[in-house]
Amino acid sequence: MTDHPMLALEHVGLRIGGARILHDVSLEVRTGEMLGVIGPNGAGKTTLFNVISGVMKPTEGVVALDGRDVTGEPIHRRAAAGLGRTFQTSSLFPALSVLENVRLAAQAHAGGATSVLRMPRRTDAATEAAFAALAEVGLADRADAEASGLAHGEKRKVEIAMLIAMNPKVVLLDEPMAGVASGDVPAITEVIRGLHRGGRTVLMVEHHMDVVLGLVDRVAVMHHGELLAADTPEAVMANPLVQSAYLGEAV
Numbered sequence: 001m002t003d004h005p006m007l008a009l010e011h012v013g014l015r016i017g018g019a020r021i022l023h024d025v026s027l028e029v030r031t032g033e034m035l036g037v038i039g040p041n042g043a044g045k046t047t048l049f050n051v052i053s054g055v056m057k058p059t060e061g062v063v064a065l066d067g068r069d070v071t072g073e074p075i076h077r078r079a080a081a082g083l084g085r086t087f088q089t090s091s092l093f094p095a096l097s098v099l100e101n102v103r104l105a106a107q108a109h110a111g112g113a114t115s116v117l118r119m120p121r122r123t124d125a126a127t128e129a130a131f132a133a134l135a136e137v138g139l140a141d142r143a144d145a146e147a148s149g150l151a152h153g154e155k156r157k158v159e160i161a162m163l164i165a166m167n168p169k170v171v172l173l174d175e176p177m178a179g180v181a182s183g184d185v186p187a188i189t190e191v192i193r194g195l196h197r198g199g200r201t202v203l204m205v206e207h208h209m210d211v212v213l214g215l216v217d218r219v220a221v222m223h224h225g226e227l228l229a230a231d232t233p234e235a236v237m238a239n240p241l242v243q244s245a246y247l248g249e250a251v
């Protein structure tokens with residue numbers, strides 16, 4: 001067991017121009033923990049993910065990954081250190097097959113390449129990793145399908161398979177249920193549960209409260225760029241600060 005958290009934010013702040021986007025956010029996420037991040041629109045959830053993944057550099061504070069200060073490191077260094085992320089918008093290459101999309105992720109990871117323009121050669125290992133990732137999300141039988149023809153829920157699963165193929169220690173999921181038909185929500189929920197069972201540390205921004213509360217160990221509540229609470233779902237729902245500041249607001 002490690003004696004440090006897998007992910008730690010210490011007094012993280014972000015100012016853009018005169019605007020205070022994040023303020024004094026301190027949060028520790030244990031190895032293997034699943035944390036939900038909730039809050040009204042504009043609360044700073046995506047910005048928090050941007051600061052963790054290296055898309056944005058905080059103007060104050062420290063981000064540590066597996067005990068190492070990564071605050072000044074670019075995205076690809078954090079990815080190589082085991083940080084994986086999905087985005088709100090689809091990141092698939094529509095004209096490629098499901099397998100090719102996932103294999104690209106595996107190859108980019110194995111070769112350290114961050115761009116398809118510098119793509120390393122196809123390897124059997126990458127194909128194996130891609131098939132294993134597709135099997136984990138239950139899409140092995142769709143390997144040859146063109147990505148553009150997939151249903152929304154299937155696209156989300158492929159994106160998660162791409163993450164798995166990169167063998168991350170920490171996974172950031174940004175609204176995995178966005179645009180997913182309600183009938184597909186249970187299947188995606190199971191895929192996320194599987195990610196967690198595999199020993200990965202998972203952080204998830206999600207507006208579907210029932211999904212979040214049913215999945216996570218703890219919930220972090222953002223409001224106006226601050227962390228209001230980080231506690232079990234039961235404790236967070238019972239927290240009067242959260243009730244008045246978050247649940248009282250239209251989302």
Ligand SMILES: Nc1ncnc2c1ncn2[C@@H]1O[C@H](COP(=O)(O)OP(=O)(O)OP(=O)(O)O)[C@@H](O)[C@H]1O
Nearest residue numbers: 016019021039040041042043044045046047048222
């Ligand atoms: N690059 C930027 N420049 C200026 N303001 C920004 C920038 N990025 C985010 N913001 C502002 O910071 C605030 C937080 O935005 P963010 O997207 O992190 O919120 P969110 O909680 O993810 O919202 P949503 O639930 O709508 O996705 C918003 O007021 C947004 O307008």
